[in-house]
Amino acid sequence: MQISFSRKTKMFRLDTQNSTYAMMIGHGGELRHLYYGASIADDDITAFAHRRDRAFSPYPEGLTSEESLNIACLEYSTFGNGDFHNTAAALRKQNGTAVTSAVYKTHTITKGKAPLPGLPASFAPEKQVQTLEITLTDTFSGALIVLRYSIFDDSDVIARSVKIVNKSKETIRIEKLMSAQLDFDSMQYDMVYLQGKWARERHAMRTPLQPGMQGFRSARGSSGHQYNPGVVLASKNATEQQGEVYGMLLLYSGSYAVEVEADEYESTRAMIGINRETFSWTLEKGAEFNSPEALIMFSANGFSGLSAQSHAFLTDHVIRSPWKHVKRPILVNNWEATYFDFTDSKIYDLAKSASKLGIEMLVLDDGWFGERNGDNSSLGDWFVNKKKVGDLGRLVARINKLGMKFGLWFEPEMISEISELYKTHPEWVLSVPGGKRSLGRNQMVLDMSRGEVVDYLFEAIAGILRSANIEYIKWDMNRNLTEIHSSALPPEQQGEVAHRYVLGVYELHERLLNEFPNLLIEGCSGGGGRFDAGMLYYVPQIWCSDDTDAIERVSIQLGTSLFYPSATMGAHVSVCPNHQTHRSVSFQFRGDVALAGTFGYELDVTRLDKEDQQMIREQVARYHKYNDLIREGTFHRITEGFGHGDIAAWCWVSADRKEALVTAVRKFDSPCAQSPVFRLRIPGLDAARKYTIENGGAFHGSTLMNAGINVSNDLRGNAVSALYHLKAK
Numbered sequence: 001m002q003i004s005f006s007r008k009t010k011m012f013r014l015d016t017q018n019s020t021y022a023m024m025i026g027h028g029g030e031l032r033h034l035y036y037g038a039s040i041a042d043d044d045i046t047a048f049a050h051r052r053d054r055a056f057s058p059y060p061e062g063l064t065s066e067e068s069l070n071i072a073c074l075e076y077s078t079f080g081n082g083d084f085h086n087t088a089a090a091l092r093k094q095n096g097t098a099v100t101s102a103v104y105k106t107h108t109i110t111k112g113k114a115p116l117p118g119l120p121a122s123f124a125p126e127k128q129v130q131t132l133e134i135t136l137t138d139t140f141s142g143a144l145i146v147l148r149y150s151i152f153d154d155s156d157v158i159a160r161s162v163k164i165v166n167k168s169k170e171t172i173r174i175e176k177l178m179s180a181q182l183d184f185d186s187m188q189y190d191m192v193y194l195q196g197k198w199a200r201e202r203h204a205m206r207t208p209l210q211p212g213m214q215g216f217r218s219a220r221g222s223s224g225h226q227y228n229p230g231v232v233l234a235s236k237n238a239t240e241q242q243g244e245v246y247g248m249l250l251l252y253s254g255s256y257a258v259e260v261e262a263d264e265y266e267s268t269r270a271m272i273g274i275n276r277e278t279f280s281w282t283l284e285k286g287a288e289f290n291s292p293e294a295l296i297m298f299s300a301n302g303f304s305g306l307s308a309q310s311h312a313f314l315t316d317h318v319i320r321s322p323w324k325h326v327k328r329p330i331l332v333n334n335w336e337a338t339y340f341d342f343t344d345s346k347i348y349d350l351a352k353s354a355s356k357l358g359i360e361m362l363v364l365d366d367g368w369f370g371e372r373n374g375d376n377s378s379l380g381d382w383f384v385n386k387k388k389v390g391d392l393g394r395l396v397a398r399i400n401k402l403g404m405k406f407g408l409w410f411e412p413e414m415i416s417e418i419s420e421l422y423k424t425h426p427e428w429v430l431s432v433p434g435g436k437r438s439l440g441r442n443q444m445v446l447d448m449s450r451g452e453v454v455d456y457l458f459e460a461i462a463g464i465l466r467s468a469n470i471e472y473i474k475w476d477m478n479r480n481l482t483e484i485h486s487s488a489l490p491p492e493q494q495g496e497v498a499h500r501y502v503l504g505v506y507e508l509h510e511r512l513l514n515e516f517p518n519l520l521i522e523g524c525s526g527g528g529g530r531f532d533a534g535m536l537y538y539v540p541q542i543w544c545s546d547d548t549d550a551i552e553r554v555s556i557q558l559g560t561s562l563f564y565p566s567a568t569m570g571a572h573v574s575v576c577p578n579h580q581t582h583r584s585v586s587f588q589f590r591g592d593v594a595l596a597g598t599f600g601y602e603l604d605v606t607r608l609d610k611e612d613q614q615m616i617r618e619q620v621a622r623y624h625k626y627n628d629l630i631r632e633g634t635f636h637r638i639t640e641g642f643g644h645g646d647i648a649a650w651c652w653v654s655a656d657r658k659e660a661l662v663t664a665v666r667k668f669d670s671p672c673a674q675s676p677v678f679r680l681r682i683p684g685l686d687a688a689r690k691y692t693i694e695n696g697g698a699f700h701g702s703t704l705m706n707a708g709i710n711v712s713n714d715l716r717g718n719a720v721s722a723l724y725h726l727k728a729k
């Protein structure tokens with residue numbers, strides 16, 4: 001790991017374990033991007049900045065036409081001064097102009113990495129991380145644009161963020177501020193991204209870049225079910241194990257944009273950051289603003305190589321929870337067992353039956369508070385409904401006596417019109433004065449930009465947590481933001497509300513974790529509607545999807561694994577016919593798919609027949625046997641296509657490569673679908689070691705990696721799965 005600057009060539013280089021990132025200061029002070037990819041040795045690659053001029057490409061006074069910003073690869077391009085592409089930043093001045101320049105002023109290279117105030121950010125001990133800060137000036141205002149890059153001694157991931165310091169003599173308005181830009185001299189890439197909807201989140205898509213603008217975004221006030229705030233640009237020949245792939249991932253849980261532009265010269269610009277549609281920020285003289293952090297990453301070893309980097313980085317440098325390296329308690333959640341219709345004795349009975357099967361935690365879902373017996377009331381009234389639950393402390397104590405932990409559901413950011421909270425504080429709702437409001441699931445959204453709302457929620461939730469031994473909470477968010485307007489802010493600051501909302505959510509997390517550092521929080525948003533790296537800074541796991549159908553889950557979980565580790569994915573076995581797809585599949589198949597995340601159950605355990613009870617006992621034993629490997633091992637997708645095909649397989653390999661667990665599934669069978677021998681090549685093993693496959697022979701790593709194992713006999717029929725446990729001496 002090394003960041004260096006050559007005074008002679010004016011070139012910066014950032015060297016991680018296996019990659020080099022290079023840029024230089026051009027003659028006009030503009031920052032030119034030179035290279036990002038596999039490690040290179042030479043210190044002077046500034047020749048990459050030399051260009052052939054092109055018509056209709058203006059150039060700054062004092063520079064030549066070859067130095068036009070419009071034909072350059074730039075490090076961080078600003079609006080309106082000679083680069084006609086989609087640009088990364090626009091600062092509006094008092095004179096009305098949003099024209100912004102970015103001219104080199106100074107830089108520092110330091111050990112360590114400072115936190116980002118109020119925002120999630122990667123971290124590492126000071127000795128293990130170096131930070132480059134390049135300060136640029138907007139010559140039209142005097143404001144400073146500070147680009148920050150941090151590299152880590154154990155990773156190829158680079159953390160980037162941008163800070164604006166208003167050194168001008170006036171108030172300026174930030175109209176756009178992307179967290180990271182990556183320019184490429186080619187458009188020979190495929191864009192891979194995660195697309196979805198409620199109950200079908202994060203399916204991986206792969207599409208060739210086309211000339212013009214492409215990308216995706218959220219304007220929902222949260223990252224959303226529809227797209228995920230991350231993107232991969234992959235060389236055309238990239239597969240799971242081979243080929244060059246670049247990733248960008250945003251640590252942010254609000255409205256974001258991924259903007260990719262392939263231009264007329266077949267160059268590409270990719271950017272990630274806050275979505276400007278719902279953002280502007282008034283920056284007083286002397287004030288600062290920090291963009292969310294973006295991670296950029298490169299792998300020469302295909303998609304699985306990139307995923308392994310992202311997983312390790314998020315685990316080591318983003319997720320803070322003390323739970324991240326701990327086997328999570330196997331939980332049973334009452335939602336699909338009872339929905340709103342329960343009493344304390346039903347919950348106790350669930351816990352009792354569950355405890356006999358080896359389940360370790362009972363999670364009481366929606367409906368325990370206020371007068372909530374349906375989805376039309378009581379959000380915001382975070383006090384126990386004694387009629388349903390009795391004394392919560394007593395219920396929890398009884399459940400603890402069974403040897404089980406207790407967890408509780410909250411939806412902190414919401415308010416029902418029928419609630420005590422709404423009677424006292426109608427002004428706490430996000431809404432435009434005098435206008436109609438939109439409802440979602442009958443509820444409205446609290447104005448989390450208001451400090452007193454965060455205070456109220458903190459006291460209400462902490463009060464409940466102090467009153468009983470609650471060791472887990474599920475933090476839900478069941479609708480998106482509309483009429484984003486705060487009655488607490490003046491007109492010129494209304495563009496800040498969406499971002500301030502996210503900051504409010506983060507602050508509430510921070511305050512709760514401060515008082516309850518060991519609390520296990522599972523993020524959730526109508527399933528996986530807010531599954532992002534920003535959230536993972538506060539919570540170690542997120543409910544992947546309300547869809548627990550194991551066939552559907554294969555593509556949801558394999559898509560999610562593009563960036564996110566197995567240990568972050570909430571995955572449970574639920575009842576059949578499945579409540580979302582009405583499909584029935586075997587208990588074993590449901591268990592094998594749920595094993596690939598944090599494990600649990602989402603069904604009425606008091607009503608199971610003997611056979612299913614026995615299955616649970618076996619699955620619980622399997623979870624205890626394999627979870628260390630699943631949580632800590634290196635994950636590989638074995639089949640191509642991120643789970644979209646009929647057969648999918650994946651594996652985890654331990655750090656010492658002595659152990660691996662392979663899961664193979666077939667969703668649907670059809671006659672003669674595959675060749676008579678269907679082999680899976682197992683990546684990531686040690687070629688020289690000999691592995692024993694539980695119930696099936698012994699082979700060298702070289703054989704397993706190159707020739708593979710024959711799974712044809714194990715994958716017959718619909719919705720079938722097989723596990724292969726490999727162990728070497």
Ligand code: GLA
Binds near residue numbers: 366409524525543
């Ligand atoms: C969301 C969650 C579910 C459940 C319900 C409760 O939809 O994803 O798991 O908690 O809310 O209302």
